[in-house]
Amino acid sequence: NAGVTQTPKFQVLKTGQSMTLQCAQDMNHEYMSWYRQDPGMGLRLIHYSVGAGITDQGEVPNGYNVSRSTTEDFPLRLLSAAPSQTSVYFCASSPSRGRGQDTQYFGPGTRLTVL
Amino acid sequence: AQKVTQAQTEISVVEKEDVTLDCVYETRDTTYYLFWYKQPPSGELVFLIRRNSFDEQNEISGRYSWNFQKSTSSFNFTITASQVVDSAVYFCALKSSGANSKLTFGKGITLSVRP
Numbered sequence: 001n002a003g004v005t006q007t008p009k010f011q012v013l014k015t016g017q018s019m020t021l022q023c024a025q026d027m028n029h030e031y032m033s034w035y036r037q038d039p040g041m042g043l044r045l046i047h048y049s050v051g052a053g054i055t056d057q058g059e060v061p062n063g064y065n066v067s068r069s070t071t072e073d074f075p076l077r078l079l080s081a082a083p084s085q086t087s088v089y090f091c092a093s094s095p096s097r098g099r100g101q102d103t104q105y106f107g108p109g110t111r112l113t114v115l
Numbered sequence: 116a117q118k119v120t121q122a123q124t125e126i127s128v129v130e131k132e133d134v135t136l137d138c139v140y141e142t143r144d145t146t147y148y149l150f151w152y153k154q155p156p157s158g159e160l161v162f163l164i165r166r167n168s169f170d171e172q173n174e175i176s177g178r179y180s181w182n183f184q185k186s187t188s189s190f191n192f193t194i195t196a197s198q199v200v201d202s203a204v205y206f207c208a209l210k211s212s213g214a215n216s217k218l219t220f221g222k223g224i225t226l227s228v229r230p
Binding site: 033042043044045050056058059088092102104105106111 | 222
């Protein structure tokens with residue numbers, strides 16, 4: 001299993017540009033989520049999904065969109081990038097049932113800089 | 116509302132010292148999970164342990180041990196005979212049971228182990 005994969009690893013955008021951060025998992029996990037990590041702030045939840053076709057907002061959803069058309073993929077879209085979105089973005093997934101229930105496994109992260 | 120407090124922000128020890136990382140949590144739920152994650156300098160988030168609220172047994176895994184005390188709402192992490200490779204940021208996290216409940220992180224503790 002590749003686990004949780006994220007692309008790209010690094011990205012530089014100009015203010016106002018849009019882009020999609022990709023996230024995929026091959027563990028058949030129902031739950032997927034996106035976090036951003038900023039210095040001194042820990043990890044904050046942006047959006048999450050409990051299954052294909054279902055998404056919901058987390059703590060800091062403004063400026064981001066998500067969709068979940070398949071169990072495997074959970075892309076995060078930045079609609080119009082702003083310098084305040086400079087951060088490290090982590091995608092995570094977890095099973096909703098069974099022994100590892102609710103244990104989130106994280107991707108390697110995407111470091112985004114908005115100029 | 117859930118909250119995780121990691122009051123220590125930075126700890127520095129010399130190799131082979133024992134070190135304890137503190138975690139205090141708040142939740143109104145009776146069923147919840149506690150986690151510790153490690154983030155080494157390479158940046159990925161590594162799952163270390165998951166503890167169910169009904170299981171107050173302490174756990175030991177090699178040099179790592181965890182002390183869960185419901186009475187004080189604490190879930191502390193001890194590294195015995197620390198090594199330079201233990202240098203990382205350590206996050207404590209809390210999640211209630213249920214598909215829509217969110218994983219709440221503390222702000223992390225930066226551990227530096229000097230040779």
